[in-house]
Amino acid sequence: MNPLIPLFVAVPLAGAFLTMIFGKFVKNLNRYIGLIVLLFLAIISYYSIVTVSGTVSVYKVGGWEPINGIPIGIYMVMDSLTAILLCIINTIGLLAVFYSFTYISQYTSENYFYALFCLMVAGMNGVVLSGDLFNIYVFLEISAISSYALVAFGVEREQLEATFKYQVLGGLASLLILLGIGFIYWKAKTLNLADIKVALGSAPEKIHYLLVQMLLLSGFGLKAAIIPFHAWLPDAHSSAPSPISAMLSGVLIKAAGIYVILRLFFNMFIISEEVAILITTLGALSMAVGVFLAIGQWDIKRLLAYHSISQMGYVVMSVGVGMILVARNTKPEVASLAIAGGLFHLINHAAFKSLLFLNAGAIEYRIGTRNLQEMGGLSQFMPATSSTSFVASMAISGIPPFNGFFSKLIIIIAAIMAKFYLLALIAVIVSIITLASFMKFQRYAFYNKEVQKDEKSPKEVPFPMVASMVTLGILCLLLSLLVLPQVRDIVLKPAIDILMNSQMYISPILGM
Amino acid sequence: MKGMTLIVKKTTQLIAGIVFLYGIYIIVHGHLTPGGGFAGGVIVAGSFILLILAYGSDFMHLTREETGSTITENLGILLALMIALAGMITGIKVFFFNWLPHGTVGELVSAGVIPLYNIFVGMEVAASILTIFLALLIFKEEVTKW
Amino acid sequence: MVVYLLCFILFLVGLYGVVTRRNLVKIVISLSIMEFSVFLFLALIGYVHDGVVPIVDPANPDARYVDPLPQAMVLTAIVIGLATTAMLMSVIIRIYRKYKTLDIREIKNLRG
Numbered sequence: 001m002n003p004l005i006p007l008f009v010a011v012p013l014a015g016a017f018l019t020m021i022f023g024k025f026v027k028n029l030n031r032y033i034g035l036i037v038l039l040f041l042a043i044i045s046y047y048s049i050v051t052v053s054g055t056v057s058v059y060k061v062g063g064w065e066p067i068n069g070i071p072i073g074i075y076m077v078m079d080s081l082t083a084i085l086l087c088i089i090n091t092i093g094l095l096a097v098f099y100s101f102t103y104i105s106q107y108t109s110e111n112y113f114y115a116l117f118c119l120m121v122a123g124m125n126g127v128v129l130s131g132d133l134f135n136i137y138v139f140l141e142i143s144a145i146s147s148y149a150l151v152a153f154g155v156e157r158e159q160l161e162a163t164f165k166y167q168v169l170g171g172l173a174s175l176l177i178l179l180g181i182g183f184i185y186w187k188a189k190t191l192n193l194a195d196i197k198v199a200l201g202s203a204p205e206k207i208h209y210l211l212v213q214m215l216l217l218s219g220f221g222l223k224a225a226i227i228p229f230h231a232w233l234p235d236a237h238s239s240a241p242s243p244i245s246a247m248l249s250g251v252l253i254k255a256a257g258i259y260v261i262l263r264l265f266f267n268m269f270i271i272s273e274e275v276a277i278l279i280t281t282l283g284a285l286s287m288a289v290g291v292f293l294a295i296g297q298w299d300i301k302r303l304l305a306y307h308s309i310s311q312m313g314y315v316v317m318s319v320g321v322g323m324i325l326v327a328r329n330t331k332p333e334v335a336s337l338a339i340a341g342g343l344f345h346l347i348n349h350a351a352f353k354s355l356l357f358l359n360a361g362a363i364e365y366r367i368g369t370r371n372l373q374e375m376g377g378l379s380q381f382m383p384a385t386s387s388t389s390f391v392a393s394m395a396i397s398g399i400p401p402f403n404g405f406f407s408k409l410i411i412i413i414a415a416i417m418a419k420f421y422l423l424a425l426i427a428v429i430v431s432i433i434t435l436a437s438f439m440k441f442q443r444y445a446f447y448n449k450e451v452q453k454d455e456k457s458p459k460e461v462p463f464p465m466v467a468s469m470v471t472l473g474i475l476c477l478l479l480s481l482l483v484l485p486q487v488r489d490i491v492l493k494p495a496i497d498i499l500m501n502s503q504m505y506i507s508p509i510l511g512m
Numbered sequence: 513m514k515g516m517t518l519i520v521k522k523t524t525q526l527i528a529g530i531v532f533l534y535g536i537y538i539i540v541h542g543h544l545t546p547g548g549g550f551a552g553g554v555i556v557a558g559s560f561i562l563l564i565l566a567y568g569s570d571f572m573h574l575t576r577e578e579t580g581s582t583i584t585e586n587l588g589i590l591l592a593l594m595i596a597l598a599g600m601i602t603g604i605k606v607f608f609f610n611w612l613p614h615g616t617v618g619e620l621v622s623a624g625v626i627p628l629y630n631i632f633v634g635m636e637v638a639a640s641i642l643t644i645f646l647a648l649l650i651f652k653e654e655v656t657k658w
Numbered sequence: 659m660v661v662y663l664l665c666f667i668l669f670l671v672g673l674y675g676v677v678t679r680r681n682l683v684k685i686v687i688s689l690s691i692m693e694f695s696v697f698l699f700l701a702l703i704g705y706v707h708d709g710v711v712p713i714v715d716p717a718n719p720d721a722r723y724v725d726p727l728p729q730a731m732v733l734t735a736i737v738i739g740l741a742t743t744a745m746l747m748s749v750i751i752r753i754y755r756k757y758k759t760l761d762i763r764e765i766k767n768l769r770g
Contacts, residue, residue, distance in 0.1 A: 001606065003600060003605070006600070006607035006608075010593060010596070010597055010607065013589075013593055014590065014593055014597075017586040017587075017589055017590040017593070018590065020582060020583070020585075020586040021583055021586045021587060021590065024579070059606075059607070060606065061606065061607050061608045062599075062606060062607070062608040062609060062610065063603075063604050063606040063609050074608075134731055134734075137735075138734060138738070141738045141741075141742075145738075145741050145742060145745060148745055148749075149745065152749060152752070155752055156756075157756050157757065160749055160752050160753045160756060161753070161765050161766075163749055164682065164746070164749055164750070164753065164765075167742065167745065167746055167749065168676065168685060168689060168746075171689050171693075171742055171746075172676070172689070172692075174738075174742075175689075175692050175693060175696050178696050178700070178735060179669075179696050179699065181731075182696065182699050182700045182703055182728075185700075185703060185727070185728065185731075186703050189725075191727075544713075545713075546711065546713075550733065550737060617714065617716060618716075644744045647748065648747070648748065648751065651748070651751050651752075651755075655755065
């Protein structure tokens with residue numbers, strides 16, 4: 001058994017508790033604990049993605065072996081999809097912690113910030129690693145509760161209102177998920193994802209199956225903010241401190257929402273065409289509605305938050321197209337292309353959306369406002385912020401040679417090859433509107449006004465913030481390399497295989 | 513916060529110790545009877561809350577107690593995590609491995625590390641519920657002070 | 659079957675409260691009602707007729723036990739519910755201090 005797997009959860013937990021115990025007595029210890037923990041996690045996640053390559057390694061917590069072929073105890077499962085998600089979580093986490101060094105010093109009680117941050121990372125790592133439904137729920141709640149606290153970190157009027165909304169809807173989502181888990185346990189008498197698939201059998205009871213699917217889809221859809229369930233996202237993501245917005249938008253909605261939907265609907269349920277069409281429709285709807293809601297925003301972070309909904313729509317739609325094709329059992333190469341586009345866009349979105357939120361944080365740090373109409377001419381004062389946000393804006397609107405272009409291209413090509421011309425058209429139109437919206441952001445924030453340089457004019461942000469932003473900007477360029485077949489075969493291909501062929505996921509767990 | 517009347521104080525004085533001991537009993541018998549770390553921890557926290565409510569406390573004391581209970585809470589859960597991690601270097605080297613000898617079923621000292629988990633979880637739960645209570649009380653004190 | 663139905667009605671009562679109440683504290687109470695209806699459902703799933711407490715008794719190894727797994731799930735979920743409720747209550751106290759009201763209609767800084 002791979003001893004690294006439990007460390008993904010244990011190390012950030014230990015970091016959080018150590019911060020709370022010693023952080024009060026030793027100055028600045030909290031931030032170094034956070035940095036070391038995230039650095040360690042990032043390194044072991046890179047090591048995992050290189051070594052995992054198509055295999056599924058199972059970790060039986062407590063050493064409980066299966067009895068009569070029935071898995072008992074808690075299983076942690078690491079496969080290629082998990083490894084990709086772990087890399088995203090820990091890379092963005094590392095950069096966000098480094099960015100927080102100066103950003104969070106404007107708030108009081110830094111201890112709580114770093115402790116909660118470590119807890120949130122532990123929760124997300126747990127969600128992607130756990131191999132049974134109930135542990136997904138528990139880790140989801142760990143990450144969700146710490147994110148509730150982090151959204152309210154400023155304890156001002158709007159943060160509190162946002163966090164209340166977020167908590168009530170988040171609580172509702174958790175209850176729906178728990179109810180779904182209860183219904184599954186009723187029939188299957190097991191909670192292990194692989195075992196549920198076997199226990200429910202190839203011809204499940206139709207009504208029960210559909211009920212469970214709807215409960216879990218709405219629960220995790222609420223966590224992922226797919227369009228009918230999106231009400232909390234713009235408030236929560238725009239009110240949080242910027243590094244946390246980057247984590248929430250860049251990572252949490254993926255790890256807690258999209259990843260679980262992918263895992264459950266591909267590997268646990270038998271893919272049915274109706275559900276696949278529903279998922280595709282929801283994806284296309286969030287893609288279109290999200291961008292239209294974004295276009296009228298003048299608050300930078302709200303604008304970015306609405307774009308998160310829209311970009312997640314791309315991922316959900318593309319994966320849904322893949323699901324439809326898998327359900328129809330036709331054109332497996334197109335299905336794999338569609339899923340590849342979705343996963344690729346998931347990775348890219350993590351990079352450019354966190355970068356954009358960090359940029360917004362940098363602007364807020366220097367000028368103290370998030371309103372686009374009150375800023376202007378910042379490009380001459382903050383060259384690093386301006387150039388990195390230009391890179392990210394181009395990446396999100398899909399301009400070559402940045403990463404967003406390639407993933408959107410793959411999604412559109414896959415939709416055309418699958419003969420969903422309408423979806424391809426919507427994707428193109430949404431991409432154009434996204435470009436327009438980000439042109440507005442660039443123009444009003446960085447150009448537009450001629451401002452004379454004097455003592456009072458804003459300076460470039462401190463080194464840790466610049467370093468994080470530049471690293472993410474370089475990542476935005478480097479991730480385009482994933483489109484090359486050599487790189488794609490190592491990173492994306494095994495994950496797609498696992499999703500397309502659930503037997504590959506089930507047999508190592510059940511030891512068949 | 514002001515304390516309550518003499519009758520309440522005297523009764524609390526008599527009861528609080530028994531409640532505390534009952535909580536400890538539930539915690540250490542967690543592997544034999546229903547209950548365990550969480551249930552026992554809540555009862556232990558209840559005895560402290562009873563004392564604070566009956567005798568009252570001022571703002572300074574409350575904040576100091578909150579610091580103490582926060583540290584106890586984190587220490588408890590950290591120790592539980594350390595025991596779990598210790599499983600990775602002993603025996604079959606698995607996270608959460610029960611690495612102590614199991615003993616005979618039904619005795620107080622048996623079931624390997626499970627009583628230890630119960631004790632640390634009890635410590636954690638007691639301290640965290642006390643922390644929640646103290647935090648809400650401090651909120652209230654701050655409001656009345658202004 | 660009636661028990662499950664009652665459980666579901668309890669869930670709907672909670673949902674009704676979350677949707678219609680205007681007081682923040684009442685919303686949290688309704689959320690807790692929903693939570694407990696789900697816990698009740700989970701506990702009912704594990705019930706076995708004539709089952710005994712799932713503690714191994716060496717004298718009687720073939721006894722019918724109730725399913726202990728949903729009970730463990732409920733216990734974990736109760737702990738999580740406690741954390742959520744405590745968090746919500748502390749946020750409500752903060753909100754009350756900032757806005758001087760608990761009415762949800764007057765707390766609307768974020769729109770659009």
